[in-house]
Amino acid sequence: MGGGSGPSGGRKIVSEINLTPLIDTLLVLLIVFMVTAPAISRTVGVRLPKAKSSTAPRVPSPSAEIDFLTVGLKPDGGVVVGTQEYSLDEFFEQFPGHVKDRELEKIFLQADRTVQYAQLVKVMVYLRDQGHENIGLVFEEK
Numbered sequence: 001m002g003g004g005s006g007p008s009g010g011r012k013i014v015s016e017i018n019l020t021p022l023i024d025t026l027l028v029l030l031i032v033f034m035v036t037a038p039a040i041s042r043t044v045g046v047r048l049p050k051a052k053s054s055t056a057p058r059v060p061s062p063s064a065e066i067d068f069l070t071v072g073l074k075p076d077g078g079v080v081v082g083t084q085e086y087s088l089d090e091f092f093e094q095f096p097g098h099v100k101d102r103e104l105e106k107i108f109l110q111a112d113r114t115v116q117y118a119q120l121v122k123v124m125v126y127l128r129d130q131g132h133e134n135i136g137l138v139f140e141e142k
Contacts, residue, residue: 067102067103067104067105068104068105068106068107068108069081069082069098069099069102069104069106069107069108070082070107070108070110070138071107071108071109071110071123071127072109072110072111072112073109073110073111073112073115073119073120073123074112074115075112075114075115077119079091079123081094081095081098082098088119088122088123091123092126095126095130096130099130099132104132105134106134106135106136107127107132107134107135107136108135108136108138109123109124109127109135109136109137109138110138111137
């Protein structure tokens with residue numbers, strides 16, 4: 001009759017792990033983490049205020065072609081630029097170094113809902129005095 005490769009003519013049992021599905025799964029996970037990692041690094045630990053309007057400005061994805069900067073205001077008075085946190089006075093000293101040699105099209109200001117209005121205005125006035133006219137306030141839609 002034909003066919004089998006074993007001594008009794010049956011199929012031979014392979015006792016090895018098939019690595020192809022495992023490698024495929026690992027590569028898919030790697031791609032997922034590579035895509036989501038830049039988005040995670042751009043988030044600032046603030047609770048944004050909610051607005052009833054549906055015209056909330058959208059912070060572009062890191063792969064967007066515009067150059068932007070996200071500045072976060074924390075409830076304890078701290079200011080977050082990128083991954084670095086500063087006091088308000090340190091921010092005023094260090095900010096020019098963050099934008100040196102960059103042509104920013106937009107600055108997104110993310111203020112925690114408990115941040116005092118005076119601090120928000122102080123940062124906005126400072127950014128405008130530095131020549132940045134295109135400042136967007138980020139909030140969550142209700």
